[in-house]
Amino acid sequence: MNFEMHLKSVAGDVETALSDLLPEPRGHQAVIMEAMRYATLGGGKRLRPFLMIETVRMLGGNLDNAMVAGCALECLHVYSLIHDDLPCMDDDDLRRGKPTVHKAYDEAMAVLAGDGLLTLAFELLASEAAHSDPSVRVRLVAELAKASGHSGMIGGQVVDITVVEGERDERLITELQAMKTGALIDFSVRAGGIICGVDDTALEQLSAYARDMGIAFQIQDDILDIEGDVELMGKAVGKDQDLGKATFVSILGLQGAKDRAKALGRAAKGHLAAYGDKAQILCETVDFVLERTH
Amino acid sequence: MNFEMHLKSVAGDVETALSDLLPEPRGHQAVIMEAMRYATLGGGKRLRPFLMIETVRMLGGNLDNAMVAGCALECLHVYSLIHDDLPCMDDDDLRRGKPTVHKAYDEAMAVLAGDGLLTLAFELLASEAAHSDPSVRVRLVAELAKASGHSGMIGGQVVDITVVEGERDERLITELQAMKTGALIDFSVRAGGIICGVDDTALEQLSAYARDMGIAFQIQDDILDIEGDVELMGKAVGKDQDLGKATFVSILGLQGAKDRAKALGRAAKGHLAAYGDKAQILCETVDFVLERTH
Numbered sequence: 001m002n003f004e005m006h007l008k009s010v011a012g013d014v015e016t017a018l019s020d021l022l023p024e025p026r027g028h029q030a031v032i033m034e035a036m037r038y039a040t041l042g043g044g045k046r047l048r049p050f051l052m053i054e055t056v057r058m059l060g061g062n063l064d065n066a067m068v069a070g071c072a073l074e075c076l077h078v079y080s081l082i083h084d085d086l087p088c089m090d091d092d093d094l095r096r097g098k099p100t101v102h103k104a105y106d107e108a109m110a111v112l113a114g115d116g117l118l119t120l121a122f123e124l125l126a127s128e129a130a131h132s133d134p135s136v137r138v139r140l141v142a143e144l145a146k147a148s149g150h151s152g153m154i155g156g157q158v159v160d161i162t163v164v165e166g167e168r169d170e171r172l173i174t175e176l177q178a179m180k181t182g183a184l185i186d187f188s189v190r191a192g193g194i195i196c197g198v199d200d201t202a203l204e205q206l207s208a209y210a211r212d213m214g215i216a217f218q219i220q221d222d223i224l225d226i227e228g229d230v231e232l233m234g235k236a237v238g239k240d241q242d243l244g245k246a247t248f249v250s251i252l253g254l255q256g257a258k259d260r261a262k263a264l265g266r267a268a269k270g271h272l273a274a275y276g277d278k279a280q281i282l283c284e285t286v287d288f289v290l291e292r293t294h
Numbered sequence: 295m296n297f298e299m300h301l302k303s304v305a306g307d308v309e310t311a312l313s314d315l316l317p318e319p320r321g322h323q324a325v326i327m328e329a330m331r332y333a334t335l336g337g338g339k340r341l342r343p344f345l346m347i348e349t350v351r352m353l354g355g356n357l358d359n360a361m362v363a364g365c366a367l368e369c370l371h372v373y374s375l376i377h378d379d380l381p382c383m384d385d386d387d388l389r390r391g392k393p394t395v396h397k398a399y400d401e402a403m404a405v406l407a408g409d410g411l412l413t414l415a416f417e418l419l420a421s422e423a424a425h426s427d428p429s430v431r432v433r434l435v436a437e438l439a440k441a442s443g444h445s446g447m448i449g450g451q452v453v454d455i456t457v458v459e460g461e462r463d464e465r466l467i468t469e470l471q472a473m474k475t476g477a478l479i480d481f482s483v484r485a486g487g488i489i490c491g492v493d494d495t496a497l498e499q500l501s502a503y504a505r506d507m508g509i510a511f512q513i514q515d516d517i518l519d520i521e522g523d524v525e526l527m528g529k530a531v532g533k534d535q536d537l538g539k540a541t542f543v544s545i546l547g548l549q550g551a552k553d554r555a556k557a558l559g560r561a562a563k564g565h566l567a568a569y570g571d572k573a574q575i576l577c578e579t580v581d582f583v584l585e586r587t588h
Contacts, residue, residue, distance in 0.1 A: 023444055023445070027445070027449065027453075028452075028453045028456075028457055028461075028466065028469070028470075029444065029445075029448075029449035029450075029452040029453050029456075029473075031452060031456060032444050032448065032449065032452045033444060036444065083405055083406075083409060086402075086405060088400070088401035088402045088405065089402050089405070106382070107382035108380075108382045108383050108455055109452075111377055111380060111382065111383070111405065112377075112448055112451060112452055114409075115377060115408075115409075115412065115448055116443055116444040116448050118409065118412060118413070119412070119439050119442055119443040119444070119448065120439070120443060120444070122416045122435055122439045123436060123439035123440060123443060125435075126432050126433075126435040126436035126439060127436065134428045134429035134431075134432045134433075135428035135429075137428075137432045138420050138428045138431045138432040138435065139420075139428075141416055141419075141420040141432065141435050142417060142420035142421065145413050145414070145416045145417035145420060146417060148413055149410055149413040149414060149417060150317055150323065150326050150327060150330065150410040150413070150414070151317070151321070151323075154323075154326065154406055154409055154410050154413065155321065155323040155326065156323075157406060158322075158323040158325060158326045158403075158406055159321075159322045159323050161402055162322075162323075162325055163322055167322075172322065175322070176322075179323075
């Protein structure tokens with residue numbers, strides 16, 4: 001099976017697991033379960049659960065654990081998309097080719113469905129299905145909270161919406177990216193290591209791989225915002241450019257950004273050298289991130 | 295020391311602990327730390343942390359653990375207030391006598407500060423300061439997620455904003471209250487039992503106390519919405535009445551509501567009979583809830 005077929009196959013498994021783990025609409029509050037399912041199911045590359053699952057596969061760990069923890073992470077990722085799309089934030093109407101939650105429902109339901117998915121993420125991570133050892137589960141909870149909180153993903157979103165244009169240099173947008181998207185990509189891979197009980201040295205190597213790939217991923221995102229096709233992307237493109245926002249492309253130039261992404265991709269793979277052939281899928285993931293067109 | 299002085303003294307300790315546990319403003323995202331502190335510090339009866347601390351005191355457990363877990367719960371409670379106050383929800387301008395977060399900052403920061411406090415709640419519960427035993431910490435995380443999620447507090451808010459007036463009978467508003475405010479009050483007391491490692495029978499008794507008091511608390515809230523003083527309350531009053539919303543008062547009548555609250559208060563205290571004098575503060579808390587004027 002080639003890489004893209006494998007990615008699609010895992011995404012299909014993640015979709016099935018998410019459908020089982022998300023609450024079925026019931027009770028007088030059924031509408032919020034519907035909105036949570038609407039936002040989460042039916043699409044997405046599921047890159048974060050994929051990274052967690054493939055890290056656990058590389059390390060020879062329990063794939064059922066990885067699936068549940070990966071679904072928890074996906075719920076958290078989807079919550080962040082719902083809230084980022086709100087009119088008071090990025091004000092987007094389209095996500096994964098469908099109306100955003102506040103368009104399909106309303107703003108109140110978008111706020112609440114996001115809150116519900118964030119809360120569900122921690123409920124899933126704390127459940128025995130995520131790991132038999134409570135000390136592993138509580139570490140996953142602690143690390144996800146840190147990665148997604150005020151010094152991680154949320155902090156990055158705050159920087160993105162508040163820092164004025166004149167202050168955006170390469171250092172700042174690297175810091176912003178490391179928080180806004182990097183911290184969760186780092187968690188995707190680290191969580192795999194935590195589930196498998198690897199030592200701190202191995203965990204640091206996994207993080208180094210994730211960090212380099214995370215920046216490469218963001219650079220490619222910025223490139224796609226210039227070169228991407230709105231139909232393939234399933235969301236608006238050219239938005240950062242229209243807003244005059246500094247991106248890796250506006251700072252490094254298009255070719256400079258492509259070169260930087262390639263160098264980071266090589267570095268990312270280098271951190272997994274110790275795993276030899278077992279690291280093949282995680283290395284192909286780097287290539288996929290760099291070559292993706294949406 | 296009489297009860298009100300004791301409540302104030304504990305609230306002062308909670309304020310100090312919250313100030314230590316909340317992040318100091320720093321980095322390019324400092325504004326969100328400021329908003330999180332603005333919303334959380336400087337007021338409130340801190341009833342939920344108080345219940346947790348006093349349950350642990352009654353059971354002879356570790357009060358440092360109770361303080362950290364109580365602060366986590368207070369962060370979660372404050373997040374729910376911030377999001378409930380948003381223009382797309384209850385659209386309130388005043389909270390604890392101060393402008394609400396979306397008034398003092400803006401809507402985006404109110405959404406994000408709420409998200410940040412929700413995430414911080416789980417980070418604090420998962421930290422060693424909440425308990426030395428990881429299996430206790432992960433149980434606290436799991437129970438708080440359940441109490442505050444789509445089948446608990448968030449579910450109750452959804453019912454409150456979506457169910458039309460004709461469907462609001464006593465059964466529905468009891469169910470709504472049990473989710474919207476009851477689930478967290480239940481958790482306040484149960485968490486005390488979990489921290490102290492009591493058995494399931496004792497935990498069920500604690501829950502029964504919390505459930506009866508929780509409904510009494512909501513009935514008194516509805517009474518205060520009619521009889522309360524806007525200056526004492528620090529928020530708008532008469533709002534449910536103006537909106538024509540069914541409440542315990544509109545269904546049971548003012549005297550009927552007062553009688554019901556008293557009966558529930560007696561029942562709540564009855565569940566703690568086994569603890570004798572040690573339950574004095576938790577019993578006085580019931581009286582306080584029923585007699586409070588704000």
